[in-house]
Amino acid sequence: MPFPRSGRAFQSLSAAAMSALLLASAMKHFRDPGFFRQVVPDYLCLEDTHRQGLGDGGATASGSVPATSTAAFDGGPEPGRRRPLAVMTREEWIAVSGLLELAAAVGILVPLTRKAAATALTAMFIVFLAGHADALRRAYSNEGTPLQRKVHTLRLPLQGPLIVWAWSLRKPALASWPWQ
Structure with missing residues (x-):
């Protein structure tokens, strides 16, 4: 059948x-x-996840990135290193x-x-x-x-x-x- x-x-x-x-x-x-x-991945994100806390990705309670963020110029352990793939925030x-x-x-x-x-x-x-x-x-x-x-x-x-x-x-x- x-x-x-x-x-x-x-x-x-x-x-x-x-x-x-x-x-x-x-x-x-x-x-x-x-x-x-x-x-x-951190290397895609504009916010500084290493200095502002790994758990929240640097976001405040309102979900925005603090004004003190170093945006695409943060490099975690190497602060002067630019993240060329960081074009957007994690959110x-x-x-x-x-x-x-x-x-x-x-x-x-x-x-x-x-x-x-x-x-x-x-x-x-x-x-x-x-x-x-x-x-x-x-x-x-x-x-x-x-x-x-x-x-x-x-x-x-x-x-x-x-x-x-x-x-x-x-x-x-x-x-x-x-x-x-």
């Missing part, structure tokens, strides 16, 4: 599942941005990545944009590897906690399946299952 679903239906279901995951993650970026703070990076995930969630659902969205999503997940690796490095430093070590040790390897899954959505759907 043939299975009633075609390859196209399976790919649409896979795209919908990926879209739901991305939508949930995008919503979390805006509801709980603190969850993503450790995943944004801005979190918001932008949330917006990118939201756009990918929509783009992956539309068959006409699926290949382009899946390609961009694959690239985004690959770029996110740097943040996860940096968070893992910091978790195992002297400032890291046992909970951070557990979380980031589990979080980094999850990027691999996400990359493969996003890449698989680029391929055209098969006309039918192999056993039909």
